[in-house]
Amino acid sequence: MSGQLKYKNKFIKKNVLEKRLKSFAAMRAGRIAKRIKASASSNNVSGRRIVELDTLADNLECHKCGKELSLKNIVDETHSGLNSILHIVCCQCSELTKVSTGKTHTTENNHKHSDINTKVVFGAIHSGIGCVGLNKLLSCLSIPTISEDLYKQYESEIAPVLEEVAKESSEKAAEEERPVGSKTS
Template identity: 50%
Template sequence: MSDRVRLKGRFIKKKVRDKQVKAVAAMREAHLSKNVPRSPPNLKFSFDGRRIVDMQYLSEHLKCIKCKKDIFLRNTVEESRMGLNCILNISCEECSTLTRVHTGKMHGTGENKNRVDVNTKAVLGAVHSGIGETALNKLLVCLNVPPISANLYKRYEREIGPAIEAAAKDSCREAAKEEKQLVIANVDKLCQEM
């Protein structure tokens, strides 16, 4: 009796095939057990530091995606961050479903989708006040808020750059119009001074 069997046109050992069959059965079992309500996970997650949160947005989205019951921050299992925005995985006390909740609004279209308002506003504020990524992160560290990466800062800086340029051009046009109107209105005074 041979210890090899044919699988998908190739010969493999029976032990290897049996191992693969067991792995597939385990994956199938795990997939089926996901739909069965289970007890809440062992919650040992704790937040380090402070976060910037849009309270109105967060309060509207603290609902289980499955049973639509209220979920609570104390049941947070995991946190991931996108700059200053947090994405919380919160377990429902009723059905144990994990719900992903953002702490702020998202915006954007096309290649700029999945942009976060708080990141855009922080970078805009930094540019407007004349500080860069390093100074912004120094401020955040003093506030005990996790800093943002240089790459993320640059990405949002590229997003707001065209808007800042457009606003500057509009401002210059308005100033030129106003100056022209003042010159026309005061042409007699200007001629007398010369």
């Protein structure tokens, strides 16, 4: 039976199969376009983000087919503080890939923390603006804010470092105040 193929115990003419495959591909392409169009009008992914350019560039790749992903095809976003996970549809295979905008690290207590959150909380403490001040600043910049609970989690990560710095600076101050010539024991 030339020109015929067997599929699921049924014979299919090769040209019929090719036609079907062609219309299937067209349908799929239509679905992808529809999904992207729908997401563009419904998703509220806007504003500003603080991203690590090299990390984001490396992550912009479809996990299924390897095609480079476009920021125009973001359909959703989840974030933990300032670290965003962008949900991007692949224009080639329509698969969804979750793209992180920054690096993470593991804390001493084995928690996975985002670098950006650790740094921003450290900055808020260092500058003295705290969680409330930080969120006011972020809001003005249209950058997602950080919840008080999450802020506290990151604060506890850097607390030992801050204590060490405070101890060192008080020791240095005491050293400077000590009269010249007096011996330390």
